[in-house]
Amino acid sequence: MxxxxxxxxxxxxxxxxxxxxxxxxxxVASILTDLAGSSAMFLWGAVTYSNAAKRSMLGVSQVTLVAHGAVSEEVAREMALGARNRSGADIAVSITGIAGPGGSEYKPEGRVCFGLATTKGIATETVDFGALGRDKVRLAARDHAVALLLVTAQA
Structure with missing residues (x-):
């Protein structure tokens, strides 16, 4: 990768x-823009840490947030779709998860949901990285998102 x-x-x-x-x-935005010439591929990135930001910046539905919670494939789907539609990008990736510390029985530390919106449709997935610690979960999620982008771009 x-x-x-x-x-x-x-x-x-x-x-x-x-x-x-x-x-x-x-x-993810940071690593994508580390290389010279990255402006040829990277349009923009939104950091939507709060639910209010997810709603206002990406158009995530309040109904979806209440029904499924911020850490869900449903929210990841709407985040990716919102990023793609609002940016005009060919590919948008979204990430929402629990880096830690903490979590719950239903949404444990290390659970991260990804969304990928392209001109061909939208896909989502959940990866349980485990309780690796905040820094390692965030790095693993970043790397997974870049791998998703690479596979998608190659297709």
């Missing part, structure tokens, strides 16, 4: 990316 490979593929194919992040706090 390499951001350089993602940049190369996106540049060749003319693909653009947007991010919508919660628990990673902009880490």
């Amino acid at each position: 390499t951001v350089a490979a993602l940049l190369e593929i996106c540049t060749k194919k003319g693909l653009t990316i947007a991010t919508a992040e919660s628990c990673t706090g902009g880490m």
Whole structure:
């Protein structure tokens, strides 16, 4: 998994990316813009840590937030869709999860939900990284999101 490979593929194919992040706090946007020339693929990133930000910046439904909670595939789906629609990007990835410490029986520490919106549709998934500690969960989520982007760009 390499951001350089993602940049190369996106540049060749003319693909653009947007991010919508919660628990990673902009880490995906940061790693995507670390390389010179990244403006060829990266349009913008939204850090929507609060539910209010998810609603106002990305258009996540209050009904969805109440029914499923912020850490859910339903919210990840709406975050990705909102980022793609509002940015005009070809691909948008979203991340919402519980980095820790803490969590609950139903939503444990290390659970992260991802959304991926493209011109072909929307996919979501949940990954339980486990109680690795806040920093490691956030890094694992960042790396997983970049891997999702790379696979999507290659397709």
